[in-house]
Amino acid sequence: MQVQGKYDARAFLAEQMTRAQGLRLKRLSEEAYQPGQYSRDLSSAEAAHRIQVLEAEIELANSF
Template identity: 50%
Template sequence: MTDQHNPKTDAEPQSNTEKDPEDWVSGDEPMTGAQGSYLKTLSEQAHEPGAFAEDLSKAEASKRIDALKSKLKL
């Protein structure tokens, strides 16, 4: 039996799960429905309606979500 790496027992499970949105393979694809909904909610809560746009990419939506979460201290 060969010893294989098990990510479930990795001491640092977050080590490769967070990438810069600029490095995402699918970052240029349209944002997901979940991203759009969350971004819309956050933009309303932050009183920044301009932060939401329907034509954002996944990467851009992620960046805006992170910025609004930071502003709202979430």
């Protein structure tokens, strides 16, 4: 991100998925047998959405 010609590292980092999100998403995608749901270059919002969806799918599968 650039702000008035300067690179804004805080804005860039806010957009990227956090390390914790990455680790959680990787574990959940493996647990749900959907490794394609994990990608290193996701935004924080997209990672949060995928985590939520995978958690719901796993919970549903465990309810049977």
